[in-house]
Structures are given as C-alpha cells and as structure tokens.
Amino acid sequence: MTTTHRATPVVAFTGAVKEFGAVRAVDGLDLTIGPGERVALLGRNGAGKSTAISLLLGLDDPSSGTVELFGQTPSHAVTEGRVGAMLQDSKPVSRVTVRELVSFVTRTYPNPMTVDEALELAGLTELAGRRADKLSGGQAQRVSFAIALAGDPDLLVLDEPTAALDVEARRLFWQSMRAFTDRGKTVLFSTHYLEEADQNADRIVVIDRGQLIADGSSAEIKHTVGSSMVSFTVPDGPVPDSLAALPGVLSVEVVDGRVRLRTSDSDATVSALPGVVTPRGLEVAPAGLEDAFLALTAHHSGRDGGRPFVPSASSDSAVQTPKAGA
Ligand SMILES: Nc1ncnc2c1ncn2[C@@H]1O[C@H](COP(=O)(O)OP(=O)(O)OP(=O)(O)O)[C@@H](O)[C@H]1O
Incomplete structure (x- = not known):
C-alpha cells in the first residue's frame, strides 16, 4: 500500500531513473515518504538500493525523473543540514579522538545535538577518548552513526547501518532510531537483515532491478x-x-x-x-x-515483467506458481 502525503513529502522519487551505461540501476522509481516514518529499503545484491540512496543524497543525479527532499533538490536539503547520512563501509580516517571528531562535525551544523547526546545515542560514551582511526569495524560504524546524528537532522538516510554491529550495539541503535522518529523525524535505511526490518520499520519498500515491487507494512507484505x-x-x-x-x-x-x-x-x-x-x-x-x-x-x-505489487485480500493473484525445485 503506497502511503500518500498531503503536505510536502520528506522524500519524493518521481519516475527516477539512473543508468550506468547499459545498466538501469534505478528504473522508474516512484516513492514518497512522510515525516515520522521509519522505512526499510530492501532488495537483493545489486537491486539498486545504494544507487537510490546516492540520488537521494545528491551524490549523483538521476538520468531522468526527479528526486526531492523536503520539496527541494537533495543537495539543497543536505547543505541546509536537514539530512544525516551513513554510507556503506564508511570509516573515520582522522587521527583525532572520537569526541573531537564528533565535536568538529556538530560545529558544521546550524542546530546540532550536543556532543554528549550524539555520543550517547551512538553508544560511544566509553570510546569518546579513543583515536577515531584505530577503532574496530563495529566501533567505526557507531562513529559514522554519531556523525549522521550530529546535526540533529530531520531525515536520516542509512545504508546498511547495522552491518558491523554486535547484538548490544544493534539494540541501542534501534532504540535510538525509535526515539528519533518519535520526535517526528524520518528514517530511511537499507538492510539485508529482514528480521530487523520486520521489527523496526513501520513501512517496508522492496526494490528489484531498480523497480519498486512492494510497499507496505510487514504484515501487509506477508499477508499478500x-x-x-x-x-x-x-x-x-x-x-x-x-x-x-x-x-x-x-x-x-x-x-x-x-x-x-x-x-x-x-x-x-x-x-x-x-x-x-x-x-x-x-x-x-x-x-x-x-x-x-x-x-x-x-x-x-x-515472470511478471515488473507489475507493481499491491497488497490485497487475495494473495493468489500476486504470485505465480513456479515449477517444483525452481
Ligand atoms: N558507478 C557504477 N558504475 C556502473 N554500474 C554501477 C555503478 N554503481 C552501481 N552500479 C550497478 O548498478 C546496479 C545497482 O547497484 P547498487 O549498488 O545500487 O545495488 P545495491 O542494491 O545497493 O546492492 P548491495 O545490496 O549489493 O549493496 C548493480 O548492477 C551495479 O553493478
């Protein structure tokens, strides 16, 4: 079920296409997301999730169609500090401490969190004095999270944010996400951990070959x-x-x-x-x-050549029956 929003949406892809030579990484994506939503972006490897996120952050331009954040161009919204982002495998290379790094980032935003708040939400209080470039993979991912949060943005865009986190850090991460959206803020995250999406997203968007193939609550998608x-x-x-x-x-x-x-x-x-x-x-x-x-x-x-997936009471129409062992 596609959610509609009367007010200006936080995120709006309209017929967005991104081509890399012969590859259509994003292929006619229509998607709107409103304030306070916690949206999981799911798709197989190569489905187009990271490319869609790059378009959303203004890191790349669509080949055709439009992508807007808060009714503006993505780069405008990012420059205004309304967007916090965490990209795949980002790792701090700076030799300063975690606290100094987060503190530096907060100073670049108009209405930042306090450094202590960002450190706490990312589970970094005890690591605040450690050198940022000497952290483990999971610790570094938490620093990237703190940096994404530092400007107290209205939208967080997170590409596989829990990929390196241990169980405790994951739990804290999702608690922080809930606190964030409880304040009317919006989160879009990609993940391959479907259980996490099931438990923590209030809306799930599935893309395949750059096309949207499902959009609804977890219960709706399972039911259909x-x-x-x-x-x-x-x-x-x-x-x-x-x-x-x-x-x-x-x-x-x-x-x-x-x-x-x-x-x-x-x-x-x-x-x-x-x-x-x-x-x-x-x-x-x-x-x-x-x-x-x-x-x-x-x-x-x-089999079906890209027909949008629409939740309904009758599931039989949505999925064809493949041959055994296929
Ligand atoms: N810079 C690029 N140049 C050429 N092809 C690219 C480029 N970036 C992505 N692609 C291709 O676009 C398609 C979508 O890639 P993308 O990284 O968006 O997928 P993804 O859903 O994020 O995958 P994963 O789950 O593996 O991270 C893939 O076929 C990929 O090879």
Missing part, C-alpha cells in the same frame, strides 16, 4: 504473498513437479534438501500431500518476511 509455509523432506526420491499443483500452493522451493511450499491454505495442502509424496519432518509455520521477500523478488525477476 502467502500466509503459511509447509516444509518437509522427501527421503525416497526426487521432488515431484506435481507439488506445485496441490491445493493452496503458491510456490515451491527446495532449500538445503528441504521442500518449502508457500501456501494460502495449509490445511488443504497438508491433506493433499500423501497423494503425491511421503513427507518426513513435516512443519507448518506462518510465512515470515524473509519468505515473502524471496517470493516477491523471484516473482519479479522471473
């Missing part, structure tokens, strides 16, 4: 794609193609020797299984966001 996952092993032979034709089955995949049937009617699917196969270790579970994500991206890259 299929409600249950029936899984089992088939010890005595090949996985029959006919599994795909069983009642309720939306898709079939085999992962590590285990057959996984995504189904809109697990009871009907399970009842019909013995007619086709003798399942071992049968389990039925609600489809998670990861299942939904895999189904969506497989669907888009393989």
